[in-house]
Amino acid sequence: MIADLRQWDVVRVRIRPTDQDLHPAVVLSRTAVCADARKQTVNVLFGTTKRPAGEISPTDVALNSADGLERLTLINCDHIYTVRKDTVDSRLGSVSYERRRALCRTLARAFAFVA
Numbered sequence: 001m002i003a004d005l006r007q008w009d010v011v012r013v014r015i016r017p018t019d020q021d022l023h024p025a026v027v028l029s030r031t032a033v034c035a036d037a038r039k040q041t042v043n044v045l046f047g048t049t050k051r052p053a054g055e056i057s058p059t060d061v062a063l064n065s066a067d068g069l070e071r072l073t074l075i076n077c078d079h080i081y082t083v084r085k086d087t088v089d090s091r092l093g094s095v096s097y098e099r100r101r102a103l104c105r106t107l108a109r110a111f112a113f114v115a
Helices: 031-035 097-110
Strands: 009-013 023-027 041-049 060-063 073-084 088-094
Touching: 023 073, 060 097, 073 097
Parallel strands: none
Antiparallel strands: 009 023, 009 088, 023 041, 041 073, 060 073
C-alpha cells in the first residue's frame, strides 16, 4: 500500500482479486479520500498496453513515459473500478496536466455527462 496516494497517481494494482498480474491504473478518488485511513477503497481507471496496430477508441486516453509508464498505455474511461487501497502495489508517476484534461473530457463523453 502507498502511504501518500493522491488523485492522478499512475499506479500498479490488481483490478480483480483473481488477476495474476498487476495492471496500470489512474487514481480518480480525491486526495482527501486517498489520505483518509477510514476509507479502505479508491476509484481507478484501468489501463492496457496499446498494441501497435490497435486503434484508440473514443473513450480511451493514451498515457506514456511523461506519465510514468514504460509503454504507451490506453486508459479506458468506460468503467470506473473500485479497488482496496492495500492492493495498490506501486506508484509509477502522475498524469500530466494536459492528459488530466483529456481524461476529464473523455469521462464526460463516456458517461454522457451534460452540464
